Amino acid sequence: MSQTSPTQSLPDDEIDLRGLFLTLWGKRHLIALSSLGTLALAAVYAFAIAKPVFESSALLLPTQTQSVDQLGAAAALLGKKSSSNADVDLYQSLLTSRTVLHKLFFTPLRNESDTGKGRMEPLWHILGLDTNKTRELNGAIRGMSKAVSVDSKASGAGGILEIKFTAGTPWLAQQIGNTLLKIGQEELRAVRIERSDVILSRLTVAVSQASEEWNATTDALRRYKDHNRVISLNEQPDMGRLEMEQSAKEQKYLLARKEYEVLMLERTKAAPPMMILDPADLPDRKSGPKRGLILALGLMVGFLGSSVGVLAWKSFVIPAP
Numbered sequence: 001m002s003q004t005s006p007t008q009s010l011p012d013d014e015i016d017l018r019g020l021f022l023t024l025w026g027k028r029h030l031i032a033l034s035s036l037g038t039l040a041l042a043a044v045y046a047f048a049i050a051k052p053v054f055e056s057s058a059l060l061l062p063t064q065t066q067s068v069d070q071l072g073a074a075a076a077l078l079g080k081k082s083s084s085n086a087d088v089d090l091y092q093s094l095l096t097s098r099t100v101l102h103k104l105f106f107t108p109l110r111n112e113s114d115t116g117k118g119r120m121e122p123l124w125h126i127l128g129l130d131t132n133k134t135r136e137l138n139g140a141i142r143g144m145s146k147a148v149s150v151d152s153k154a155s156g157a158g159g160i161l162e163i164k165f166t167a168g169t170p171w172l173a174q175q176i177g178n179t180l181l182k183i184g185q186e187e188l189r190a191v192r193i194e195r196s197d198v199i200l201s202r203l204t205v206a207v208s209q210a211s212e213e214w215n216a217t218t219d220a221l222r223r224y225k226d227h228n229r230v231i232s233l234n235e236q237p238d239m240g241r242l243e244m245e246q247s248a249k250e251q252k253y254l255l256a257r258k259e260y261e262v263l264m265l266e267r268t269k270a271a272p273p274m275m276i277l278d279p280a281d282l283p284d285r286k287s288g289p290k291r292g293l294i295l296a297l298g299l300m301v302g303f304l305g306s307s308v309g310v311l312a313w314k315s316f317v318i319p320a321p
Helices: 017-026 029-047 068-077 084-095 098-105 134-146 170-227 239-268 291-316
Strands: 052-062 107-113 119-124 150-153 161-167 274-278
Touching: 017 107, 017 291, 029 291, 052 084, 068 134, 084 150, 084 161, 084 170, 098 134, 098 170, 107 170, 134 150, 161 170, 170 239, 170 274
Parallel strands: none
Antiparallel strands: 052 161, 052 274, 107 119, 150 161
């Protein structure tokens, strides 16, 4: 009777982990050298090439229109989440829109660099952009949109939003932050006024029609009463119907008129679209580059890349025995 050999070959669908480890161990010096090489390249990039990044932040509280407040209250009664996420999306889209960022590049800022000496200069001049080159300006706008982020305050309470701005110098991050909030405030106010004007034009027509309908039913009811003055109330079958119709038209007019007056009040009131609780601060330390992370990634790329290369070289270059 034949016995099974103690060193049986592995099936084709199984991986010899011990063999892979021995292969890598045999080339450990090459792997270590490769890892140190990518680590050195990462260090050169982190300490010599990567530009410093400073982050400024501001806190703001969006003000809501009455219609939004009513929707928020209804959502709370239904057990749904508040509209904080909608505020985040709104202000992120607003502050990084091409319209707002284009105005930012042409708005004078206080140049506090060594050469600027506090002069008021447009941002494109401070950054050395050529505004005659459309592609260069559009590229700068896209880059600036990535330097602005909006999120809810860490506590998540009160609907407070935290806006962060990044730039190459502390003073520029602060200047961009405060200027961008001012432009965003004006742009949002203009959008709300324009939207209110469109709704007001429609409400004006609705109020006029409701008033005419109410007057018409009131006149019809008065004529009916004058014509049937000598008839008792029980003998006037159309009286109740006319009174109900007149009351319904009156309520329709009063509701339309109230909505019109509320919208006019919201349009003309002095409350800003957003309340800036904390303006952009002056960062006192760098937020980037993340040198530790860059070094770790460089070491990992070197180790994994050389390991995969060694295994591939063994599998495809060295012939199997």
